Amino acid sequence: MRITAVINQKGGVGKTTTTVNLGAALARKGLRVLLVDLDPQANLTAHLMMDHAQVRTTTYDLLMGDAPLADVARPTAIEGLFLVPSAGDLAGAEVELANEIGREYFLKDRLQKADERTAVFDEVLVDCPPSLGLLAINALTAADEALVPLQAEFFALQGMARYLEVQNLVKERLNPNLRLGGIVICMWKGQANLSHEVREEVKKSFGEVLFETVIRQNVKLAEAPSAGKTIFEYAADSNGAQDYEALADEFLARRGVP
Amino acid sequence: MRITAVINQKGGVGKTTTTVNLGAALARKGLRVLLVDLDPQANLTAHLMMDHAQVRTTTYDLLMGDAPLADVARPTAIEGLFLVPSAGDLAGAEVELANEIGREYFLKDRLQKADERTAVFDEVLVDCPPSLGLLAINALTAADEALVPLQAEFFALQGMARYLEVQNLVKERLNPNLRLGGIVICMWKGQANLSHEVREEVKKSFGEVLFETVIRQNVKLAEAPSAGKTIFEYAADSNGAQDYEALADEFLARRGVP
Ligand SMILES: Nc1ncnc2c1ncn2[C@@H]1O[C@H](COP(=O)(O)OP(=O)(O)OP(=O)(O)O)[C@@H](O)[C@H]1O
Ligand SMILES: Nc1ncnc2c1ncn2[C@@H]1O[C@H](COP(=O)(O)OP(=O)(O)OP(=O)(O)O)[C@@H](O)[C@H]1O
Ligand SMILES: [Mg+2]
């Protein structure tokens, strides 16, 4: 079971969109994939049409309660794709965790307590909120690697510098295994010089870490959530479906999975 | 001195872009405008090219230290436009505030302590981080009104429901004057049915609160920050400049300012 934190404190860069669609692309290749909604906004949960009435136990119960992972992870409409849904109660977790001993290890501890019912997950993707608070730190502490969606715009580079500071601290003090698995450019519009300049800058600073695959701006990706579908069910021939399929191939190739 | 919180916990919807350009448009009309960067990401500060070397006292010093507003508010390159810059130290404030008595009133208290040197500000716009944590609550507690930038995409409506819950609690318990001054649609692409559906939905739910002015998607708005300029210096004839000019007119008309 490999754990990836999908993280960037900059808002609106494609974290949730990447979690759903990369997750779905991996499930389509026969892997068993668990998505964890670690954002109190619960966009990932809404995207997969987990109507709040259906949601019994949430990420909050996993983190702060006694609910085992097997009870909280629910199947989605996509074969092989499971979700730990979140709700507004998760907003409270950040404050409640603040005074707990070992507050950074709560998620790691719960995911590792997986019993034989949940040990079958191949990949876990954790959708993070747009911040570097305790929920995001929990994700980085539990993760084998971080995947950073990035929008090729001005604020991206400043954000990366800040993110790396935090990742290095987590690696030093909480999770020595943590590595930056990849940066993926999302919402690529490619029409402005700015996008190309930022991409070059990222390539210069991060080299191989930057995925070759770029997720192009594609209105179908923005529409799919309102239909409660992943891009593969909503618009299988779209650029969005192609790009996330290509990202999944590259993601697995980096793992050495043929 | 009227205080407006520019707020939406959904990330990447145009909060910083609106704070800078609405602020600049108001300053161009002869008003004295103070922008407060309340986001540890410090995008607003970077946009106005406040090189970190120039930044001596920050929003953190204002909130947590003893620095009076007059010492922290700095002039920008734009006449009549001032900025309280932020830096990474602000990330600590959220945790430090958690155990303080009256923790929600820190910003309100500092802005109200304004002496004759700062009493001349007509408008204060506070750029909020993408969350509803203590920094955002401080902004809502200090504010006369909230301005909510909104992207006409699927997650917008779910976000608004959550936002209103929090605004109502702040109004009930901390700031009875608080009102929702306006919702402004940003990054309008208008090409997808989805955008129109969301806009209709918002109109239905919020009526007059929704600004007539819509900020269209315009690459010049995304480029201006890399030049350290507002849209009016960077591309005065662009859609972006027109739209933020129109927003400023509507913003003032709502105040009854001729
Ligand atoms: N490649 C793309 N093309 C077009 N629209 C996209 C693309 N990726 C994401 N979007 C849309 O852009 C918006 C922001 O994306 P998303 O919500 O996934 O970002 P996020 O980083 O998870 O945001 P937050 O910081 O609020 O968690 C959403 O409305 C989404 O549907
Ligand atoms: N109308 C617009 N047209 C084109 N690009 C825009 C527009 N408004 C904002 N942008 C760009 O979109 C990105 C997100 O905008 P911005 O950073 O202002 O949002 P935000 O809500 O402040 O984000 P955060 O939640 O991270 O604070 C930025 O790169 C910005 O330059
Ligand atoms: Mg998200």
Ligand SMILES: [Mg+2]
């Ligand atoms: Mg911002």
